[in-house]
Amino acid sequence: KNVTLPPFNNILTQTFSGAKVKEGSLHISNPAVTQLFSELDYLRSNHSDVIEAEEEAKKAxxxxxxxxxxxxxxxxxxxTVNDGYQKQMQALQMEKANLKSNISTLEESCGGCLPGWALFNSSCYFFSYIESSTVKKNWHESREDCGSRGSDLVVIDNQEEQVACLSSFRQCHPRPSCSFWNGFWIGITDMENEGTWVWINNVTEVEQRYWMDGEPNNIGNVGEHCGVTVHSTFNPWKTRYDGKCDFQQLHWICEM
Incomplete structure (x- = not known):
């Protein structure tokens, strides 16, 4: 069945006048148009919001x-830091194992000293000459050797210890001599402040009577900043001089 629509002008007129067309015709009123425009504005607004949200999402x-x-x-x-900690941990574990080994050895010796060490009062002393009469080192190398043995260079901080060391020197040297090259490195330096001699336990040396006459004198371009003790047949109390830490090769004494 054919349906005849009214002319478009009539529909437009009817739409904007708010009138309704006859049954079978398009029914459009002003509120409908208004709603369409409102929805269009809403969609446009939402489109802008979507674009803005998209930009924000990109930035995020x-x-x-x-x-x-x-x-x-x-x-x-x-x-990287963790790897460094792991290496330090391994080194500490090795050091711990070495210390445990030293403790076990000490316990086995019933409170005495390790083989090759001499006991005096509560300390043990190692004279490198006893282990090898040919091996000599500079001051830094000597201290490293003591460290590897769980000790450090000797600190002679009283008269009794001075006498004990002198007694051991006689055993080390069949022919005791005051020669500088027969001396032993000890744990005292003035590397931090020239003229201020400090033991490795951070105690400043104030006793001057153990230095040889004219010592310490800091001779040479490189200076003399590390303490050496020798056996003196002339005066058992004047047994020290300042040596060249890096260049002089001597025996050494460790204490633990």
């Missing part, structure tokens, strides 16, 4: 990517 994504990169860098840095 870029920020997240940058944060991810920073986190990766920090993870790598922490990994």
């Amino acid at each position: 994504l870029e920020s997240a990517i940058n944060n991810h990169k920073e986190v990766k860098v920090k993870i790598e840095q922490l990994k």
